[in-house]
Amino acid sequence: MSGQELPELPGELEEFLDKPYGGLFGNTVLAQVVEEIVADPTMDYRPxxxxxxxxxxxxxxxxxxxTLVKLGLIENVSSDVQHPVxxxxxxxxxxxxxxxxxxxxLDDRDGTDCMNTAILDYYNRSLRxxxxxxxxxxxxAGEWTTGEDCSAREAESEYSIFSVGA
Incomplete structure (x- = not known):
């Protein structure tokens, strides 16, 4: 660990500590299964x-x-009906x-910045x-320059200047 002290969890939130998603969806079987599969999406799950x-x-x-198969969150990758995976x-x-x-x-509970990091990663991989x-x-609409004048302007600018001739 980084040695950084984390903020103390308020007493009224302690009851939600062991519930999936901090208690947002209750403590249902579905919420618990979702929490498990989201925690390790690379694993193959058996009932x-x-x-x-x-x-x-x-x-x-x-x-x-x-239910999760119907919602498209998981898929059955086994051809054995008796032993689904x-x-x-x-x-x-x-x-x-x-x-x-x-x-x-996690961020709300621990004062971390995990969600922003995950959003940035998703943006870079999927949206950029x-x-x-x-x-x-x-x-x-200004004057066109070439040679040394162009190089001087390019050095001052955050853009690369290039020209195309016909």
Whole structure:
């Protein structure tokens, strides 16, 4: 750890400490399963493992998994009907939003900055190429320069100056 002292958790929030997403969705089986799969999206999940991790019974775990498959948050990657194996659909916007929410709960509780880091990472990986221009063109009404004059202006500017001739 960094040796930094974290703020003390207010007493009224202690009851939510062990609940999924800080108690936002209650303490349902579905919320517990979602918390587990968001915490480690690279793992393949079997119902028995989730029963063990949540302390819930097989029928309620199966129902939660069935719901999450319908919602497109997980998929069954096993061809064996008797022994299903589930994997998180990490491309799902729901998964991304739930991950950011998990970071937000941590940030609010611990005074950290995890969500902003995750948002920046998501932006750089998924959005930057879609929203930032590759080049900027302007209608220049001034005088055109070449050679040394151009190099001097380029050094003062944050933009690279180039010319195209016909």
């Amino acid at each position: 028995g493992y989730l029963e063990e991790m949540t302390g819930k019974k097989a029928p309620s775990i199966r129902e939660a998994l069935k 589930y994997r998180v659909v990490v491309e799902s916007k729901k998964f991304i939003a739930l991950s950011l929410l998990a970071y937000a709960v 190429a879609k929203v930032e221009p590759l080049a900027v063109a302007t209608n220049y």
